[in-house]
Structure formats: C-alpha cells, structure tokens
Amino acid sequence: GAGVSQSPSNKVTEKGKDVELRCDPISGHTALYWYRQSLGQGLEFLIYFQGNSAPDKSGLPSDRFSAERTGGSVSTLTIQRTQQEDSAVYLCASSLGQGFGANVLTFGAGSRLTVL
Amino acid sequence: AQSVTQLDSQVPVFEEAPVELRCNYSSSVSVYLFWYVQYPNQGLQLLLKYLSGSTLVESINGFEAEFNKSQTSFHLRKPSVHISDTAEYFCAVRDNNAGNMLTFGGGTRLMVKP
Numbered sequence: 001g002a003g004v005s006q007s008p009s010n011k012v013t014e015k016g017k018d019v020e021l022r023c024d025p026i027s028g029h030t031a032l033y034w035y036r037q038s039l040g041q042g043l044e045f046l047i048y049f050q051g052n053s054a055p056d057k058s059g060l061p062s063d064r065f066s067a068e069r070t071g072g073s074v075s076t077l078t079i080q081r082t083q084q085e086d087s088a089v090y091l092c093a094s095s096l097g098q099g100f101g102a103n104v105l106t107f108g109a110g111s112r113l114t115v116l
Numbered sequence: 117a118q119s120v121t122q123l124d125s126q127v128p129v130f131e132e133a134p135v136e137l138r139c140n141y142s143s144s145v146s147v148y149l150f151w152y153v154q155y156p157n158q159g160l161q162l163l164l165k166y167l168s169g170s171t172l173v174e175s176i177n178g179f180e181a182e183f184n185k186s187q188t189s190f191h192l193r194k195p196s197v198h199i200s201d202t203a204e205y206f207c208a209v210r211d212n213n214a215g216n217m218l219t220f221g222g223g224t225r226l227m228v229k230p
Contacts, residue, residue, distance in 0.1 A: 042222035103148050107160040
C-alpha cells in the first residue's frame, strides 16, 4: 500500500482480556518494527522483523507480549491478559531492509489501546 | 545500550522567534541520527537525518541539525518558527554496532504561540 496501515485505530478492552493489533507495512519493505508510546513518554522499542531472519524481541516487556509476521508482510502484535499499564499507542513502522533506505522508517498512525 | 536524552519536555516560543531543541546520545563510534516530527493527530514523520558527510543537515521546512561528535549531540534548530511548527519532536539514534534498533528520546513538545 501507499503507507503503513494499522488497525484498529482505537481499542478499549477490559483488564485480563487478550488483544490483537495489526500492521500492514509498505509493499516491498522487508523491515518491520513495533514501538509503544505511552502518555508523556518517548517511543519504546518492542520488536523488529527483517526478512526471514529471527526477530529481535529484546524490547518486549513481558511474556504476555508476542508478535508474528506472516509471509514477510502483515504483522500482528498480541497482548495476552492485558493490564492497565499496557494502555498506550502502539506504533508500527516499516523500512527497506538494506542500504541507506533501511534507516528511514515510515510510521503508521498507531493503535491506541485503553485497558480499563 | 544506546540512550537518547531530550532535556526539554516542552518548549513554548512565540511565532517568528528562534528555537533550539536539544538532543544528546550516549557515546558510540558509529551512529546515524534522526529527527522525527509528530503533528497533532498524525503519525511520526521523518524530518531530517544524518548518515554521513556534512555534519549540518537541513529539512525542507527550514529546520537544521548539526551532528557534534565530541559532544555527542544532534540539536535541532530553526531561526524563525511558525504556528504550523507546533508538534512533538523526537530525536532518534541508530548505533551501527548494536543492530538495527532505532532508539528514541522522550520527545519535546514545541508550542508556538501567536
């Protein structure tokens, strides 16, 4: 697509429920990132996918968080047993996999998650 | 691990005044540096970047940033701001010795007043 598409744009859930957030990157971008932006905070790195390589999961805050990327394109971030501290805007970004273009991330509009 | 510090969480300034948004990062031999901007109710957009070459880089809307290796800084400046520059600005660093992760600062909210 023309840009990075994320859905849902807003999600309100109850504590303890599972949520799935979806990211559709720019066509041809082999690198995909998930970040979390909490109120008044900067962007916190969660996970990075590059082609068929094993993902860099070093930023995932707990084992309740997981992410998949199917067919090297669409990615799903899953949060199990949500907690109130999970409330944030979850941002997805994609980029080319190599060369200087690998350094230019295009961000989606984000998915705002509110856990009641 | 790489860390990025934006000392000012908010910067209020009057229209047409100059502004500097500060960014410092932890030391590294090889880094790429970025400023991203988030306008109200929009996603993050790349404003400018330093990858190599001239240490002074410019954006199309009048912002500039200078890579200062000795001070590990990449401050963002504009000589005369407009109301439309009101946004949140994020400094980001990629440490080329530490994988592909882009580390972001906490952001600076620039508020331009008429």
